[in-house]
Amino acid sequence: MIFRFLSKLLRKHSKEEKRLAIAIKQIIGHKPFNLALYQLALSHTSASKSLQDGFKESNERLEYLGDAILGAIVADYLFKKYPFKEEGFLTEIRARIVNRESLNQLSRKMGIQDLIRYEGNPKSNFTYKSMGGDALEALVGAVYLDKGFHYCRKFVVRKIVLGHLDLDDIIENNQNYKSIIIEWAQKNNRDLKFEIVREEGSKHQRQFIAQVIIDDEPVAKGSGFSKKKAEQAAAEKTCRTLKLSSRP
Structure with a gap:
């Protein structure tokens, strides 16, 4: 050998x-x-x-x-x-x-x-x-x-x-987009949900697809290699759609 x-x-x-x-x-x-x-x-x-x-x-x-x-x-x-x-x-x-x-x-x-x-x-x-x-x-x-x-x-x-x-x-740029969306929904009395709508890939390389739903209407989807990252990606897209930011 x-x-x-x-x-x-x-x-x-x-x-x-x-x-x-x-x-x-x-x-x-x-x-x-x-x-x-x-x-x-x-x-x-x-x-x-x-x-x-x-x-x-x-x-x-x-x-x-x-x-x-x-x-x-x-x-x-x-x-x-x-x-x-x-x-x-x-x-x-x-x-x-x-x-x-x-x-x-x-x-x-x-x-x-x-x-x-x-x-x-x-x-x-x-x-x-x-x-x-x-x-x-x-x-x-x-x-x-x-x-x-x-x-x-x-x-x-x-x-x-x-x-x-x-x-x-x-x-x-270390923004917690999910927290921004949750805070916005609470202030504006909006019904907010995060849902994992799909999973792709193998057991060791699984990707999750998350969706943000506001007042029963889907707003944006995001993907990631964990449910948390997928929800953050969807939340980030929602922030851009709603023009929200944690910065003053």
Whole structure:
């Protein structure tokens, strides 16, 4: 097993592998040691390979690992950056950084989306909607295994948080749209309901569709990877429709 691992590392890379190595270096700031980890991180489930024991090899395991590491590093960074902020503030800002929509956008900005191996049409299948964010988490997992935690932390903080996020803007726009709608409905004596009207996707990649109903009339729909996020998305659209804002 060790011999196979070493031979894999020492063999000559193809032109495609060399191009990938250059792209990874540009993204993480250092040449990859074990390129196979990054190839796996960028392999969507649609392009998974079946091994001898029936296990399908894709980036899902690395995604699981990267999700935990990314969340921990972001939590640590926010904890130290905002020493006088309460737990609720830190939790909300971390959630806005590592939620699926945010990670999908970061994947596009960092050029990760263009490196993903997949099969089929990403516009016709729900499982592709989180492809970019999943690959970003898997990449974090790959960096951790390839370079260790210390380097992985530098990569997340410097290349992701400081390199592509505006924390001041995230904090300033941290509006709870659902609370705004509820307060508006109470002040104006309106009957307000939030309903989950549909669920899509697989058990592990489920997306919820929520709808805001005012006085028995549907106003707006929103989607998210949890019921709470779907309701917030629907509430945000309703705020725009009604021209409501929490700002003075």
